[in-house]
Amino acid sequence: MADLHLPAPSLAPLLFCIISPLLLLFIFAYFKTTSTNKNLPKSYPIFGSIFTITKNKHRRVQWISELVTSTPNLTFTLHRPFGYQQIFTANAANVQHMLKSHFHNYHKGDVFRSTLRDFMGDSIFNADGDIWKFQRQVSSHQFNTKSLRRFVENVVDFELSNRLIPILEIAAEKKIVLDFQDILQRFAFDNICKIAFGYDPEYLLPSLPETKFADAFDNSLKLISCRFNSDIPFIWKIKRLLNIGYERQLKIVVDEVRNFAKAIIREKKQEIEKKSPTSIDQTDDVLSRFLLSGQADEDFVTDVVISFILAGRDTTSAALTWFFWLIFNNPQAEIEILKEIVTKQNSEESVYDEVKNMVYTHASICEAMRLYPPVPVSTKSALNDDVLPDGTVVKRGTRISYHPYAMGRVEKVWGADWAEFRPGRWLETAETAAEWRFVGKDPFTYPVFQAGPRVCLGKEMALLQMKRVVAGVLRRFRVVPVEESLSPVYVSDFTSKMKDGFRVKIEERNVT
Template sequence: MFANRHRRIQWLCDLVKSSPSATYTLRRPFGAPQILTGNPNNVQHILKTRFDIYTKGDFFKSNFYDLLGNGIFNIDGENWKFQRKVSSYEFNTRTLRKFTETVVDTELFDRLIPVLWESAQKKTVLDFQDVLQRFAFDNICKISFGYDPNYLLPCFPQAKFACAFDEAANISTKRFNSPVPIFWEVMKILNFGSERKLKIAVSEVRKFAQKIVREKKEELEKNSKIDSVDLLSRFLISGQCDEDFVIDIVISFILAGKDTTSAALTWFFWLLSRNPNVEEEILKEIGGKTKAPVFDEVKDMVYTHASLCESMRLYPPVPLDSKGAESDDILPDGTVVKKGMRVTYVPYAMGRMESLWGEDWNKFRPERWLERDPVTGKWVFVPRDPYAYCVFQAGPRICLGREMAFLQMKKIVAGVVGRFRVVPAVEDSFDPVYTSTLSSKMEGGFPVKIEVRAEE
């Protein structure tokens, strides 16, 4: 574990791929053994068949409680069911979909495209990962709070809340990956080192969220007829008034939307730069959609959708997910699970398994998701088994924001690819390193030069 601490995700992937059943029991020097799996039958068993016994577990909750509190990503049972039910209703409203579409268009055409255009004119190098993270942060704050942090501006301002959120997420993840958990527990008691930094960062995050919640309450009290479509307003209108509860929900939504779409798009544009044939097919598809494709047009971007799925197969925004076993069990491949053990499925490894994707698993090939309609000759998207491709989880905890994420990503692809070439400002031999906290990143950023695409 120590020798591979700088390539932890890749090492865990190697362990899973080297096992005949794609399942490996890691016996750690401290703490209970951990089971790692990339077996789709096991994943279905964990996420669906025995969903009742595979919970977030005390280990996960204790590590992330300071940041996530009792938000939807850190709880089980009746509290989770309640938040899921309310969230599910809000995510499925036509009003929110339209609001999201408007927010993305505004951020895309008023901020992202002008930033890229200016960079192209001045021939500067951008960290495209940072640009996309800023874009995603503005978007999720507008959708969640109805608040604009103005994080994506040409001067690239520092947002205290965004920096605090990143630090809190990074330290919480280090807690989770620590081989000797008692170290951080002692530091927390002593208010020392990284735990002191975490306390300060979380305080900043919650203070900011609390300010937004209180301002939104006042806004709604002054004008009960206000046409509020952001998620926070909708939760408050539906009767969720406990302040800490609402703050936890808001923080969870930011976690879900801030880095996941930006991570997916960072790797997508990297792969696109290395596969000009795919870029050409996307250009054909978005031909008349560079203005502002509406929802129905976005749905028709089948090849782009397949390309995004293929990118996330190789570089999933969340590389692994852990559950805690509430009772003894046996997985479908015969692996024995004891009460209290952590069971982790690894989407990063599953996207790299020859048994699931064939000999060309290491190729970026969107066509593996498509087939031709025998009548029209057009591409038709063919979904994969959700337990073999569990990038958005599966079963009762499947991601509620999946459709919203694809809407955002396809709009960005249409807006950017139709106007610019995103050219990596690196050596041809450059091999980016996939790293992860709560979501994945390209280590050291993604330096690019922006070139304006010549009109036909």
């Protein structure tokens, strides 16, 4: 009888029977751990939360704010494609941990620096370690001089009296509709260019001219923001390598900005060389101060000046834009500010002592920036493994962002009325019943100007400038939105803006 040879049994069905349940168990466990909070987006292998991220791309700031404030510890981890993770927090204890007590472990990081390096080089806003320390030391010395402060005051007063107010007078007389956001950006751009360069771009003239430098600077910021907001973090590097899409445009406009800045630096060097020794110490703009302090490297000085323009242009104009909209919609606050303006106007104080002591106005500006911070998100990168005060585990290289926009909406901090514009939350009655005393929040609860070693050097100058503008404008005019019933949309490129601008009518007050 012949041997019966049966085919060897296949192992595939057996393996499938063993692996399938394990795979299903893994997938179930994966989704269970990433979906414990129903408010948080689902995360999938490889893709992360890309589908929800893309869906909310048009309202990224608001979406992240809603997510982070829905968690018990005000912190959550967003899973991006290919395993990238980013932690977002609105927890003040975490912010203090990052910005002060463990400052050494939270740097800008390689991702942030590489994203901005084309535009900002190794400037103070894009540097870490010894490079940052050196720039901070030099910049801090320059910002703390009384002569620079006087120079800033004179520049702001000139721009206000000779450019902004006349434009508003014409608009009121001829009933012209203005984009007040654009007007304030022009005002701030002229100011900061004079302060940083000693150069007047004349951007705020009655004709509202286009200028190549301002346009290139604005386009650079818009295109750089495309890198930060890319759904897939590294896609911009591929586009840059291939020189396609917005990366091709970015290279052109960044070259325009940096070449223009370098041309001004060379002119400034020649100007300083021609001056007599007795007049050199009277030079006031930041560029001259850096050159006179021995900084000769052209790229370094260019980086510094571009950083100052970025800090001084968009932040103050954004804060003021939202302030004027909020004031119009809160007439009682406007009445209180007008009372304060009239009181200070009739006092014997100097113009700048006057605005310095405008406590209610100061509180109103802080309240506006609580609701609409000029920089809604700020990101760091962990150098080493760490654990945040709320228990969140941070792995080395993880990007972690604190979220001032969300922090201004935390009910435990601001109360059930957090959505209301209420300057009084920053005030208490002084010993003299007719006066107010300002009561600020600690900088880790209200990090609009950052905090810790990287706290904004220009904070006091920015607040002084904003109060000067508020007093100068509201003393003479009402700023009335054209579409009074509509709420503007808060959007953010590199800094916050009103989508489609802020169209207003200007009405002259009856000044007695």
